[in-house]
Amino acid sequence: MDDFLKEFFPKIYRRKQLHLNETDYCKYDNQILTLFTSSLYFAGLISTFGASHVTRNKGRKASILVGAVSFFIGAVLNAAAKNIAMLIIGRIFLGVGIGFGNQAVPLYLSEMAPAKIRGAVNQLFQLTTCLGILIANLINYGTDKIHPWGWRLSLGLATVPATLMFVGGLFLPETPNSLVEQGRLEEARKVLERVRGTTKVDAEYADLVDASNAARAIKHPFRNLLARKNRPQLVIGALGIPAFQQLTGMNSILFYAPVIFQSLGFGSGAALYSSVITSGALVLAAFISMALVDKFGRRAFFLEAGTEMICCLVAVAITLALKFGQGEVLPKGIGIFLVVVICIFVLAYGRSWGPLGWLVPSELFPLETRSAGQSVVVCVNLLFTALIAQCFLASLCHLQYGIFLLFAGLIMIMSSFIFFLLPETKQVPIEEIYLLFQKHWFWKRIVGDGEQVGPNGKPGAQV
DSSP: OHHHHHHHOHHHHHHHHHTTTSBOTTTTOOHHHHHHHHHHHHHHHHHHHHHHHHHHHTOHHHHHHHHHHHHHHHHHHHHTOOSHHHHHHHHHHHHHHHHHHHHHHHHHHHHHSOGGGHHHHHHHHHHHHHHHHHHHHHHHHHHTTSTTTHHHHHHHTTHHHHHHHHHHHHHOOOOHHHHHHTTOHHHHHHHHHHHHTSSOOHHHHHHHHHHHHHHHTOSOHHHHHTSGGGHHIIIIIIIIHHHHHHHTSHHHHHHTHHHHHHHTTOOHHHHHHHHHHHHHHHHHHHHHHHHHHHHHOHHHHHHHHHHHHHHHHHHHHHHHHHHOOTTBOOOHHHHHHHHHHHHHHHHHHHHTHHHHHHHHHHHHSOHHHHHHHHHHHHHHHHHHHHHHHHHHHHHHHHHTTHHHHHHHHHHHHHHHHHHHHOOOOTTOOGGGTHHHHHHSTTTHHHHTTSOOBOTTSOBTOOO
């Protein structure tokens, strides 16, 4: 928003006004501006380790509440910001909120959902995230017209979801898994009966107690992640998928959609408009994914959408290579073509790497490393998000259209990774996922065939 740039980034504002309708790769290349964006992710990254401790010892609900309070403080600071320092401190509080929220919410959903619909329930997380992005874009579109304090309203309205999250969090029951972990067995059983709607929960309850006893024997969950039997979860769930989720280039397209469209010469209002279109596509994709992921499975979505994304990125790169340069205005037809291709890309991402990037890791970890594992997932995810946020505008400036080819190459690599290393997890109960790796052509050489000695010395105990 121009009023925001005038107040905090006057240099960029002047550069932008000079080249308003031209296409230029370097218009927004400013490290302080990108630091404003990335400070959020660096804060989230660091706070997720604190979140892991809270989630494990005080419960999933506690983390959700801490996240909400932190969001609220951040939104207030941002709305009242007088200088860049205040803005960045506000962003850091928002980042801590994200660290706690992303750590606890996917776990909460995975543990509360029955195995049959776990995929769909867990994807509510992605769906509501996308709805949030869409609503935020609509709010920006509206507040852009309020001068000179529209941006304060836009940033301050973040207190609304923070309040909802806090009040809602107070009424949530704690997950049965977490109650068992804290030794509150009676309560755990009651909650399990309530969320399953039946008193016949003996098998699931016994599984939870076993898994929890195994988990309690483990004093250092982060060290345990490195154990040989957890190698597949570490490589696929904690490192591979969250890093690759960011390397699809999707976040850079979403973050900077307004900026990309503006540098593609769409003018100022049009840029916010196009972000509304792309985030609308994300919401639609999340619905498609929720409806079909438990039917077709995780692998099918990863591989099919990956192919589409590669084609889209190559198409964008070729178009830009032919038609894009210093100070040119894009012909209207080509502008529309780019928006359509970017929408197809967003639709593909929004039903594959977007939601599954959170769903699959939260399914893979056994209870004893689940909280630690989820922290590493969030941490790796935010680390790559921050790095890409920090580098994207600079590399757009230097690599130009080549950056889209770079992302296309990365998607080819990650699709092969999924094809060779990820077993299908649809409709497998969460405490039995480890058995898939013992049968997998590659992983069975590393984890062995399941005669593992459990923590209580019995072979093959649920480890």
